[in-house]
């Protein structure tokens with residue numbers, strides 16, 4: 001009997017090591033796209049994007065996009081909300097009224113090497129200038145990606161000495177750049193040194209890797225950091241398209257390992273500045289055990305005018321979401337005031353009138369309701 005020829009559908013499966021590489025965070029960083037030619041090879045760039053990418057390459061804020069995050073971009077649609085966050089635009093070269101190089105006055109508030117203090121009880125430690133992806137709206141575009149890399153030990157020692165000498169500092173936010181773009185040993189050493197300061201209650205890791213490089217949240221990293229709890233993770237999802245299977249799994253790994261995960265969303269024009277998009281994002285985050293913490297008015301960073309909305313847009317969106325979204329899914333809307341004067345929470349105006357012992361409030365349905373104060377009690 002003649003035997004049928006063997007049909008091999010996948011004659012030469014790739015070696016396991018090779019197949020796994022895109023799942024390796026170091027591979028992702030090594031293969032990040034950092035040039036206009038790289039972006040043009042992956043996406044059909046518009047003239048404005050190409051000009052922006054060439055400008056970024058030569059003089060501006062550099063380019064870096066992990067293959068993972070690039071894979072979320074629509075190849076043909078320049079309006080893609082992921083693409084607009086990571087592909088430069090020629091308008092980054094424009095300066096508009098109110099633009100600042102250092103909108104939060106961090107240079108003026110630097111109290112020790114790489115340590116910024118704007119409030120009495122907390123400090124910001126700028127541990128590195130590297131990130132997996134350079135976001136085009138970044139508040140720290142003045143220093144992010146400028147080649148310094150991780151903070152040298154002697155500078156770190158100076159920053160830690162300051163925290164030790166100021167027991168009123170209870171909260172240390174480790175940021176950068178992205179601290180989780182550093183090697184595991186280095187970040188664990190740094191966090192361990194902060195944790196050894198007895199007056200520090202909480203340490204926060206400000207990181208976008210759950211969004212841009214979710215494979216960085218490895219078992220090895222979690223095992224290295226767990227001894228330093230309470231350790232909070234402040235992450236940064238801006239659009240529901242970023243809630244992929246991989247990023248949700250990264251959030252689950254963090255939550256399972258006992259890290260409270262909070263999210264800061266930046267309100268970005270043409271990306272997420274509508275109530276339906278933000279509702280979808282905030283609901284998705286809560287399902288992933290991530291608390292929507294802040295909706296941030298975009299800081300007036302030089303070259304981001306095309307990505308910013310008027311303040312009134314955020315207030316309008318918050319007005320729409322109030323009452324429609326459960327309280328745990330509703331972040332505070334915050335304007336971080338220019339020159340480092342501090343964060344101001346903003347709310348639509350729900351107080352319609354105030355008189356002697358009586359306040360008229362507007363509910364989320366638009367009804368007017370009086371709240372009557374209790375009588376003044378005799379002492």
Ligand code: SF4
Pocket residue numbers: 130131132133134135137138139140144176177178207208
């Ligand atoms: S990850 Fe954070 S620090 Fe890095 S470019 Fe994006 S917003 Fe800036």
